[in-house]
Amino acid sequence: ASYGPNPICKGCLSCSKDNGCIRCQHKLFFFLRREGMRQYGECLHSCPSGYYGLRTPDMNRCSRCRIENCDSCFSRDFCTKCKTGFYSHRGRCFRGCPPGFAALEELMECVEGCEVGQWSEWGTCSRNNKTCGFKWGLETRTRQIVKKPAKDTIPCPTIAESRRCKMAMRHCPGGKHRKRPAKTKDKKKKKKNLMERAQKQHSIFLATDKTSQ
Numbered sequence: 001a002s003y004g005p006n007p008i009c010k011g012c013l014s015c016s017k018d019n020g021c022i023r024c025q026h027k028l029f030f031f032l033r034r035e036g037m038r039q040y041g042e043c044l045h046s047c048p049s050g051y052y053g054l055r056t057p058d059m060n061r062c063s064r065c066r067i068e069n070c071d072s073c074f075s076r077d078f079c080t081k082c083k084t085g086f087y088s089h090r091g092r093c094f095r096g097c098p099p100g101f102a103a104l105e106e107l108m109e110c111v112e113g114c115e116v117g118q119w120s121e122w123g124t125c126s127r128n129n130k131t132c133g134f135k136w137g138l139e140t141r142t143r144q145i146v147k148k149p150a151k152d153t154i155p156c157p158t159i160a161e162s163r164r165c166k167m168a169m170r171h172c173p174g175g176k177h178r179k180r181p182a183k184t185k186d187k188k189k190k191k192k193n194l195m196e197r198a199q200k201q202h203s204i205f206l207a208t209d210k211t212s213q
């Protein structure tokens with residue numbers, strides 16, 4: 001039966017002009033749709049987004065998913081597809097994956113990620129494999145991979161990092177001071193040669209001046 005322009009009683013075993021379907025045909029799901037203050041029953045082959053089909057001896061019904069941000073669910077407490085922007089993990093929906101799990105973007109799921117251990121203590125401050133002879137050096141700390149990721153495409157967090165540090169001893173005990181770079185020596189040598197050349201030219205000028213007198 002149809003009431004008005006829309007066939008609101010499609011698939012019904014019993015129907016009301018005001019409330020739509022009251023009982024559905026076999027295999028169809030009863031869905032109670034609300035529009036403002038009004039509500040009416042529909043008989044559907046599959047439940048809409050946010051609902052799942054619950055089959056009972058009495059009547060099959062569309063029951064609401066009770067999981068936040070779930071688009072479709074298998075049961076009341078297990079989501080099979082999350083809303084856009086959320087990752088599915090063990091029947092729940094998350095903005096970001098829990099610790100120890102990585103986001104699989106193509107499926108919008110959380111899978112077992114790369115697990116790393118605790119950071120070690122910072123190592124000795126050194127430079128060029130020396131712990132003295134410089135003012136500044138680098139110190140490093142590391143951590144181990146405890147569990148490899150489920151997929152090779154999932155990267156592991158960094159397992160080593162370094163930072164700038166000040167050496168405890170700038171000059172090595174009992175050793176000579178660090179040699180200056182060759183470039184500095186070349187500059188000094190050029191300056192010395194220029195001074196010697198200038199002194200030589202000055203001496204020649206004085207000798208020439210005396211001769212002319």
